[in-house]
Each structure stands twice: as C-alpha cells, then as structure tokens.
Amino acid sequence: MQLLQTCDELRRWCRSAPGDPAAALHFVPTMGALHQGHRHLIERAAAPLSPSGPLPRVLVSVFVNPLQFGPGEDFERYPRDPLADGALAAAAGAGALFSPSVGEMFPGGEAELTRVLPPPALLQVLCARSRLGHFEGVATVVARLLALVQPDRLLLGEKDWQQLVIVRRIVADLALPLRVQGCATWRESDGLAASSRNRYLSEQQRAQAARLPAALAQGRRAWQSGERDPARLEQLVRAELEQGGLAVEYVEMLEARRLRPLDSSAPPQGPRLLAAAIRCGPSRLIDHLVLMNRPPIVAIDGPAGAGKSTVTRVLARRLGLIYLDTGAMYRAVTWWVLRHGANPAVATEVAPLLAGLELSLDLEASGEQQVSVNGHDVSQAIRHPDVTAQVSQVAAHACVREALTQQQRALGARGRLVAEGRDIGTAVFPDADLKVFLTATAAERARRRAHDLEQRGFAVPPLVELEALIAERDRQDSSREVAPLLQAEDAVELITDGLAIEEVITTLVDLFRERIPEEAWPAPEGGADA
Structure with missing residues (x-):
C-alpha cells in the first residue's frame, strides 16, 4: 500500500492504472482512528462489483477535517493513530492511503475556501440543528476530495445516515460522475455502532452507552406490534434512554430517503428513520434504525x-427478492383451465374457474421460482407444451387480466418482489x-x-x-x-x-x-x- 501525503502524489496515483485498466477506482474517506466498521467498508470497496468483474483499486483517505468541528467540540483530542490506520487499511485491501495536512487540503487557508452548502431542508433535522456548520464542513471537504480523486464509486457507512443522504444529494445536484454506496452499520458485540469516539468511554460508560441500540430496538418491537404514531415511538425511545441515565439530544422519526417530516394525514409509505443522539460521558453518539411496513x-x-425479463430475474436473485413472473402466472391460469377441461378460447368457460384460483410465487433455496396453484406446486407443469400452445388465448380474456391483477396486488401486500410487466408501476404496484x-x-x-x-x-x-x-x-x-x-x-x-x-x-x-x-x-x- 502506498502512502500519499500531497495532492500531486494523489493525482499521480489515481491516474496510474496498474493491473487491469478496466478496474474501477473505489474511494473510502475517513477521519482516521480506523475501527472494524472502517475495515468492513474498505473490504467492501475492494470486492468486485460482479462475480466475474475485475478487482477495483481502493483508495482510503485519513483527514481530521477542522471544518466539521464546532466550538468546544473535540477536534484537538480526536483520536489519531496513523501507524495503526495504515496497517488496518492495508490489511483490508487498500492500494493507497491519502493522509494530507490541513495546509495541503486548504492551501489558501480556511477563510479563503469556497464552501459547499447542502440544501436548507436537510439542515433543519437531526444532528444539523445542534451542530451548526457541521454538514457544510463535511460537504466542502468531500466535494474537494471527490474533485481530487475522481473515483468511480464512493463508499460510506449507513451509521451516519444524515451525512450519507447529504453526500448523495451533493453528488446528484452537482452531476458528479460517480456512484455513492452506503454500507450497513457495523456493530460491536453489545450492539453499539462502531465509532472512533467509542474510545473515549470507560468500561462503565460503555455499558451505559449500549442502552442506545437497546432503546431503538424497543422502538422496533413497538413498530412490529403495530404502533405507527411517530410521537409515541419517539417518546418510547426517549424514555428508555433517560431511564438509562443518558442525556438525550434528540429522538426523531422522519421519512428516511429525503429526511422529510412525516405527514400524519397520509398513509405511511416508504422506509421510516427512527434516529437518536445521546451524550454519554465525554462522547456524543448517534444511532438509528429503519422501519418498513412490508x-x-x-x-x-x-x-x-x-431486456426487462433478463434484468428482473438477476436483480431479484441479487437482492433476495422474488421475481414476479407475470408470464408464469398466465401459464398457471392456463394449466388450471386445461385441468378442468374448459375451452381456453371461450371466456364464459374460463371466468367461473377464476373464483376458486389462488396463485402463489416463492423462492426456493436453489434460487429458482416456485409457482403454486391452490397450494400445489405447478412450476414444471406450466411448462408443458399443451400449456404453451394455449396460454395466449387465455391471456387475451379481460376477466383473466383482472383476476391476475388482483392476485399480483395480493402478492404485493406481502412485499419482497421484483415485478416486471405492463402497467406494473402505474396500476398494479x-x-x-x-x-x-x-x-x-x-x-x-x-x-x-x-x-x-x-x-x-x-x-x-x-x-x-x-x-x-x-x-x-x-x-x-x-x-x-x-x-x-x-x-x-x-x-x-x-x-x-x-x-x-x-x-x-x-x-x-x-x-x-x-x-x-x-x-x-x-x-x-x-x-x-x-
């Protein structure tokens, strides 16, 4: 692994392409004091994007950014351990580590630096309310790093969810040619999210801080039991934290993707973010969970x-979702019609059979799709030539389309689907x-x-x-x-x-x-x- 300390060294390394010239450049920015959460991020960055794809080149940066520390915060005492950081980054698969000085990053001084200001709506919630200027500092330095590195992919942890949302927005608004990838929060054995500031905690404070993920887990259990009122969920988590002797800065529930306040008059749609920030001893700690209705x-x-069918099948397998094969559903109806001896071309003979029809699609351990009709596996039977010869006639009936749309919606109530087909996003889901x-x-x-x-x-x-x-x-x-x-x-x-x-x-x-x-x-x- 190469150690880079100047912007010129960084540019030369990024422009060189040892090995496969098609290899992408993946970038993991950090403030150092690397822990197992960082190691996980770097290992993810070093993994190929597809089973047969080339190994990417991985760059890690370590820069304790003064712009994101407010007055009275821990900039001076923030943990710094360059030797340990280099060893962890190298072991995790980094090809280079960029560790610039403040002067190298801000050659004209902080006062002369062009700043990047995130959208105001993203600065009115969660950590931004109490850490004035923090996300402006994050956005400014990330934008500068991205301009220097010009990576294909930027990897960030999901633990700092507000930061991840803001960086994604900056990349989109500035039309930067890269992908932003969030990676799941890495947790210690007691459930506490990995953080460089965990080092500040004594053994007793560490046990106390573990009440943060435990309180959020209590909120999850309430959600799973049917509680949907944001105020009650927030109060439940806050009470759990206060009972544990923790100083609560906020407990807040928002729409997850855009960090918008929830609309109590609208039915809940999309993931919800239930987030909290607490102070425990010398440390300020954050954590959250994401809640979904289905x-x-x-x-x-x-x-x-x-290419919808080809793509949908692979995407379903990649994400652990069920491929809703609308063609298989029409085949299953055709098999059902033939089994009852009805004429596939006559709608009046087909329609009565639809009332007693229940289709089910599931994912077998092998990854293959299982199609069932009224509890019976017909995955192979629906591929019979007799079914193939008649399916177009059955699919032409309006009653069949209406029935299958209802079946598809019923499957959608359980979620876990990748569905492709006509009007699937406008009418069906x-x-x-x-x-x-x-x-x-x-x-x-x-x-x-x-x-x-x-x-x-x-x-x-x-x-x-x-x-x-x-x-x-x-x-x-x-x-x-x-x-x-x-x-x-x-x-x-x-x-x-x-x-x-x-x-x-x-x-x-x-x-x-x-x-x-x-x-x-x-x-x-x-x-x-x-």
Missing part, C-alpha cells in the same frame, strides 16, 4: 425488447419502493432482436424493417385502452443503449439502495449487491 417492492416497466422504466432506442432494440433471431437460426429481416415494426408496436402499446405503455410519474427512466446486463443490474442495485438501506434489507448470503 418487505420492498421493485416495479420494472418499459417497451418490448428492452403504485406504492412500489422503486419504479424503473427500462427502455432502449428502437434502433438498439432492433439490433438486439436481429442478434436473437440469428442466434436461434431464424431468418433476419433488414434492421430498418425491424426498427419500423418496433416503433409501430410502441405506438400501439402506448395508445391502447387497456394497460397502455406508460411511465409512472415517479419512475426512474433507465436507457440501456450501450450497457451490458451487469452494468444495468449495478445501476438498479444502486437505485434500490438509495431507497432501501442495507441494514433494513440485507443482501442474501452469496448475493452481495455491491
């Missing part, structure tokens, strides 16, 4: 040929945690269609003809009365021209993690979603 739902829509309109230009989809036909041994029409057919289908899909091709207002449009499947998956995972933190929905073992 496991997450991802809704993916878009035109034919954009309007409250999905992430909505994506996955698309590509007609020219790109024509190229993909030609490649698919060629691979399967079929004749390939001219690309101009294929593109015209695709454009006409888009027009028809967008203008039809039932289930038109429409992008939900709050959906993220993702144009996949020129992107490999793994690049699309990585982008979708990043969008998901902006909304659902790792600590609220961890990635499955073996399916890390970095």
Whole structure:
C-alpha cells in the first residue's frame, strides 16, 4: 500500500492504472482512528462489483477535517493513530492511503475556501440543528476530495445516515460522475455502532452507552406490534434512554430517503428513520434504525425488447427478492383451465374457474421460482407444451387480466418482489419502493432482436424493417385502452443503449439502495449487491 501525503502524489496515483485498466477506482474517506466498521467498508470497496468483474483499486483517505468541528467540540483530542490506520487499511485491501495536512487540503487557508452548502431542508433535522456548520464542513471537504480523486464509486457507512443522504444529494445536484454506496452499520458485540469516539468511554460508560441500540430496538418491537404514531415511538425511545441515565439530544422519526417530516394525514409509505443522539460521558453518539411496513417492492416497466425479463430475474436473485413472473402466472391460469377441461378460447368457460384460483410465487433455496396453484406446486407443469400452445388465448380474456391483477396486488401486500410487466408501476404496484422504466432506442432494440433471431437460426429481416415494426408496436402499446405503455410519474427512466446486463443490474442495485438501506434489507448470503 502506498502512502500519499500531497495532492500531486494523489493525482499521480489515481491516474496510474496498474493491473487491469478496466478496474474501477473505489474511494473510502475517513477521519482516521480506523475501527472494524472502517475495515468492513474498505473490504467492501475492494470486492468486485460482479462475480466475474475485475478487482477495483481502493483508495482510503485519513483527514481530521477542522471544518466539521464546532466550538468546544473535540477536534484537538480526536483520536489519531496513523501507524495503526495504515496497517488496518492495508490489511483490508487498500492500494493507497491519502493522509494530507490541513495546509495541503486548504492551501489558501480556511477563510479563503469556497464552501459547499447542502440544501436548507436537510439542515433543519437531526444532528444539523445542534451542530451548526457541521454538514457544510463535511460537504466542502468531500466535494474537494471527490474533485481530487475522481473515483468511480464512493463508499460510506449507513451509521451516519444524515451525512450519507447529504453526500448523495451533493453528488446528484452537482452531476458528479460517480456512484455513492452506503454500507450497513457495523456493530460491536453489545450492539453499539462502531465509532472512533467509542474510545473515549470507560468500561462503565460503555455499558451505559449500549442502552442506545437497546432503546431503538424497543422502538422496533413497538413498530412490529403495530404502533405507527411517530410521537409515541419517539417518546418510547426517549424514555428508555433517560431511564438509562443518558442525556438525550434528540429522538426523531422522519421519512428516511429525503429526511422529510412525516405527514400524519397520509398513509405511511416508504422506509421510516427512527434516529437518536445521546451524550454519554465525554462522547456524543448517534444511532438509528429503519422501519418498513412490508418487505420492498421493485416495479420494472418499459417497451418490448428492452431486456426487462433478463434484468428482473438477476436483480431479484441479487437482492433476495422474488421475481414476479407475470408470464408464469398466465401459464398457471392456463394449466388450471386445461385441468378442468374448459375451452381456453371461450371466456364464459374460463371466468367461473377464476373464483376458486389462488396463485402463489416463492423462492426456493436453489434460487429458482416456485409457482403454486391452490397450494400445489405447478412450476414444471406450466411448462408443458399443451400449456404453451394455449396460454395466449387465455391471456387475451379481460376477466383473466383482472383476476391476475388482483392476485399480483395480493402478492404485493406481502412485499419482497421484483415485478416486471405492463402497467406494473402505474396500476398494479403504485406504492412500489422503486419504479424503473427500462427502455432502449428502437434502433438498439432492433439490433438486439436481429442478434436473437440469428442466434436461434431464424431468418433476419433488414434492421430498418425491424426498427419500423418496433416503433409501430410502441405506438400501439402506448395508445391502447387497456394497460397502455406508460411511465409512472415517479419512475426512474433507465436507457440501456450501450450497457451490458451487469452494468444495468449495478445501476438498479444502486437505485434500490438509495431507497432501501442495507441494514433494513440485507443482501442474501452469496448475493452481495455491491
């Protein structure tokens, strides 16, 4: 591992590309006094983004930033241990450690430094109310570091949730070309979130500080028991902390992604943040938990040929969600119709059978999808040629579509889904945690269609003809009365021209993690979603 102390040394290292030239540059900024939480971050940064991808280059910075310390705070006594920091960073997989002086970071002095001011709404909640200027100092130094390093990916811990939200906002507002990845809070054996300031605590104070995660856990249990009133949850946590002899700075419940106050008149949607800050002995400690009404739902829509099915299957496996295969559901209905001897082409024979139909989709230990009809596994039966030959006739009936929409909504009540299909984000799951309109230009989809036909041994029409057919289908899909091709207002449009499947998956995972933190929905073992 190289030790870099000047901006010139940093620039030279970042611009050099030893090993695989395709390797990304991942950056972990810290204030030093590295602990196991930092080690976990660096190890995550050093892991490839896909099983077959190149190992990234990892840079760690250590800079005790004076701009983020207020009057009377612990800047002078903040723990500094450069030798131990270097050893931990190297062992965790860092390729270089940047440890500049204050003069190197602010060559014109603090008074002459251009400042970065986060949006006012993000400075009116949580830690910002009592730590005036803190997040301005964080934003200013992070922006300077990002300009120097120009990384592909920035990794931050989810423990400092407000900081993570603010940095994401800065990166988005300044259109910086990098991804911000949050990583789950690393906790000690007593549940206390890892922090450099834990070093200040005596043994007795350490035991007392452990009441912080315990109090938040009490809030989680109340939530799981049905308590939804923010004021009551806040008071419950505050009372637990005060009973433990801790000085409470705040207990606050907010909308997690944007740190907005909760609207008591609206039904709860999206993850909630229940956060607290306390003082214990010489230390100010923060912690939080994220509360969800149900496991997450991802809704993916878009035109034919954009790669929705392929992407959805992989994304579901990567995030430990169930792939809602709408095609399998129509096959299951067809199997049910054939089993009862009804004519698939006659709606009046199909409709009565829908009243006694209950579909279920689940994820087997192998990762394969299991489809059940009224409790019976039909995963293999629905692939029979007889079902394949009749499914289009069954799917054409309005009564079938209405019944399956109801079934899909029933599955959505339990969450844990990645669903793709027409109007999935507008009509079926309007409250999905992430909505994506996955698309590509007609020219790109024509190229993909030609490649698919060629691979399967079929004749390939001219690309101009294929593109015209695709454009006409888009027009028809967008203008039809039932289930038109429409992008939900709050959906993220993702144009996949020129992107490999793994690049699309990585982008979708990043969008998901902006909304659902790792600590609220961890990635499955073996399916890390970095």
